[in-house]
Amino acid sequence: MGKERGKGASLMEKKDGDAGRKLSRRDFLRVGGGGLAGAALLGAAGCGGSGGSGSGGGPVNITVAFGRETSGTLAQLIKEFNKKNGGKIKVTWRHMPSDTGQYFNQIQTEFQAQKTNIDLIGGDVIWPAQLAANGWILDLSDRFTESEQKKFLPGPIQSMTWQGKIWGVPWFTDAGMLYYRKDLLAKSGYKNPPKTWDELKSMAEKITKEQGIQNGFVFQGDKYEGGVCDAMEYIWTNGGNVLKNYNTNTVVIGQPPAIQGLATERSMVTSGVAPQAVATYQEPQCEPIFLGGKAVFCRNWPYMYSLAKQYKMDPKNVGLAPIPVSGNNETASCLGGWNFYISNLSDKSKQDAAYKFIQFMVSPENEKRFTLKGGYLPTLRSLYEDKELLSKVPTLQNSTAISHTHPRPVSPYYSDMSLKMQEQFNDSLKGTVSPKQAARTLQGQLTQIIKQGKNA
């Protein structure tokens, strides 16, 4: 144990100076994970594949990892890019699980094994700090300069920034939005969607009573990542946060505004506006309720808009608005979306080629095509003034929501933080602990995680 087997790993030894110990853990993961025979095969394949980079005049082969893309636009763009760079760069798409958690686990396992078979990652917005802290992704500060960054929406850029450096290029974005039924609101005499949470509650109460609708408001309250996103929106729109300035080591979740946020979320259930079972809802449970005509309001991501027809709901009756606020606070949407990260384990020539591919993908014309055909929200500011896009992609018109996105805590220990937040936010929503208690518990737990992380 501890002896080396391939190029990729010896490259890494120089980087972290802790190779001996690292290898033993890696060997353990291999043996424990896949059984010896399988692991040995994998190991051999990994070594074989890691060599040969652009030497000998052939094209630079780079592998981009990405999950599912149903519209076929990504495959088309890769084809075009390869054609344009004929003979110099060849991009191959490696299909990854569409579930973010599974995808991340796979990437993590491969990086832990120091495999160099992925050069470019199309990955979730919450990953950069975790990947960067382990030395797995490239610092893009000299390539992706500040003047370049200014072309993009501020939220995604903020989520890519950690320890003063930028680790990824935003590709497409996602923002939490308030869906409402235009027809139901009009019938009860409301012209505009609610601006505050209190307005939402009173409107929902009136409409459900007057028109016999089963639910006032549904959102994602389950114990999972989406539950964190929803709770964060309540916290932000009450003026609170989890970490000070999103990425510092100061935990502020225990302070009154954050507690107020969790209390607002809980009040949706106690007032009867949201069903009690909202604490078990994820996106798939919200869709049939709202689009099936059983709710007045729904918080969800932009994707749901395109499903209206599938549920026989007239898209004309579906309205989109920014997330409501408490008092005079600013609206805030949880930032989602996917970005490009370059592997730190790849050779320099591959990294350069990968960056070229990124530039191709985030060029205005290609982002526009991706939005038109795939329905993904672009990350370039300029596209939000594009008349064609605005008329063809209705979710884009909700630009207040999109320009007010906030990242979840940017931390190398986000996974641990998320586990704790999922638990406490869910308990607070269910009422098994008070919002105050949940926030206080989190204040301690998150502080502990940061402390532990510094020592690790």
Add this chain to the structure above:
Amino acid sequence: MTTAAKPQRRGVGWLKEEFGNPERRTAYIMVLPVFVIVLAVAFYPVADAIWLSLHGGTPTITGSFVGVQNYVNMFENPDFQSGLVNTIIFTVASVTIELVVGMAIALAINRSFRGRGLVRAAVLIPWAFPTVISATMWRLMFQDQVGVISYVAHALGLVSHPILSDQTLLMIACVIVDAWKTTPFMALLLLAGLQTIPGDVYEAARVDGANAIQRFIRITLPLLKPTMLVALLFRILDAYRVFDLFWVLGGQQLESLSTFVYQSVRVSQLQFPEGNAAAVFIFISALLIALFFIKVLGMQTSTEE
């Protein structure tokens, strides 16, 4: 295999006797690859996991030796505590139900009646589903707005909370689904045992005037004990390692020992050493349960004696 695994203490003469004989030598050589593979895939990872569980660190870097500190942290972790308690409650409740109901089913289908073959096959259907599939199916039925069970339970006034967000109700649901799924398996094992009991024993008892209950307690139970112990051990170890049922049906809201290990070693960045310790803990405690069955309850491990 057994001869290679258990060398007897007999000195050099024994070695000569064992390896001098060409036939035995061939046997050893043929067994050797299997022995090496078992050593590599079974013994080595376990030993390594135990060794690692005594170290700190993250998934990427093995830290320094910390003794049993990881185990102390693990036992102090509230998630582990609830996982342990939930696992024990689940195991005891589901295996008890499965034993009782499985026995009843086994006794019923042991009698001869028309269509017995069909009934025996039909009983096994729930067991044939992969757990994730049946867990997903049941989760839908427990759901609040579309679930049939939820609807009926609310209509009858049995529950006031949504089933899927209440820890107690979730646990009951998991026990019910596990019993539904694995009782047939238990029944099948017990049925096999019942069929090894010769009919003339019952005949003799009947002649002596023993009633059905006496026959069951004095004949069926004692003669069925070896089968029951095997079936119980199978089910207890299975239930003890429960993962998918809790994960899918419980929507990750219900912690078990195995889900704790998964969260720690796969999701968390910091809890890795504790997760490692928990994995070792599951292994050792499962081993102890098996040993208890074999040594204390006198379960037969081979048919030789």
